[in-house]
Amino acid sequence: MNTNKLRFFPNNINEECGVFGVIGCSNAAELTYYGLHALQHRGQEGCGIATSNGDDIFRERGEGLVTEIFSEKKLSKLRGDWAIGHVRYSTAGGGGIDNVQPFVFRHHTGDFALCHNGNIVNSRSLKMMLEQQGTIFQSTSDTEILAHLIKMDQRNNRVQVIQESLNMLEGAFAFLIMGKKQMMICRDKNGLRPLSVGKLNGGFVISSETCAFEAVGATFLRDILPGELLIIDRYTLNFNSYFFAENPINKICAMEFIYFARPDSDIEGVNVHSFRKICGKYMAKLFPVKADIVIGVPDSSTSSAIGYAEESGIPYEMGLIKNKYVGRTFIQPSQELREKGVQLKLTPVRSIVNGKRVVLIDDSIVRGTTSKRIIMMLRAAGATEIHVRIGCPPMRHPCFYGIDTSTYDELISARNSVEEVRKIIVADSLCFLTKEALLKAGNRKELCFACFDGKYPTELYQSKNDLNTENKF
């Protein structure tokens, strides 16, 4: 199967990556396989696993889904009780096998494997600096930068070297670094991407999302904190925690709650399904409407639709069915083909929606083309009114932290008022949930809302130039 292509979700937001690690468990490669399978929704372009038995590092990787790349034969080559794994959606550096992680580096100070979820926004200037000092990059991925920063510094105090290297990185990152003697786990100082540790059979597992703990029978232990570097020793399994950033803040990506994470994951103590359900209740309170049924765009909006229905008293119905056997449809270059992708994946249930006033719940609107297509499908199936309620504010700014949410020119809400968007997508009414409601739903003081309000938690360095949008900042 040719997997060298981008796959997309119905609303055109592409996800970033997922990481999974195992420490001190005899079947580390198999556990990582199952862990990555549970994280497959975070990236489908490529995946890889690296293991260590304390003497050597072994790695297998490929372009495609976890089930496509790994066979029992391949897993049997991955020896050892330590492992790190990665599922990739290429947000920086493009596709190709060279960019599939984990990366393995051989060095006289010690071999190590490394994988990463997120995006380094100052990667270009760091790369230039490293290349001027003689570094040769194996890939175009920004993940490699940390490895070269670590390798470049020959001092004996490796913990200090790693902390200083991490401090040079700006952006969103959750790194797993597996040496032969130590596992290092870290999260950026804004905590933009989630990362948690669980317990399993006397050892530990690490995952971008807690849903993977259930998949391997692990129990949640704790989250890695923003700006934390956690080092686990191979022989003692002792944890040593360091904080490499001076003023860490917790601005985890709001879209993790709204859209990316699986509903059975808990992010920093909040279950994702429950969060979305509360958001649905807020939408019902803030934006009531007379209607006959509530339907959600599957799968990420189902929880919010249930919440809206519960609060409003309007029955929840399965008015749209997702064909689970299509797989993730591919990003196609033309609008026409993109729209056909939606048709393949979603079908209205005529006998449910015919003659009904519908409240349609969706998690977000990016380009607007998918929303319009869904609304037209529902109208063609006999819906008499369609009132759209969106589980986040209008997306007016691109994301530079590893989420492919399109450019300014493609974001419908960057160019149009809510009323203009309503007309474009041919809805009878359109309302967006507020930032305040999202914070209340997660019982949090802060979240990253940059794609809604443009308040980026870091400098953007070269990223804004990449989109030729300097004048819009």
Ligand code: SF4
């Ligand atoms: S800009 Fe948006 S998608 Fe990107 S990290 Fe912030 S909230 Fe998440």
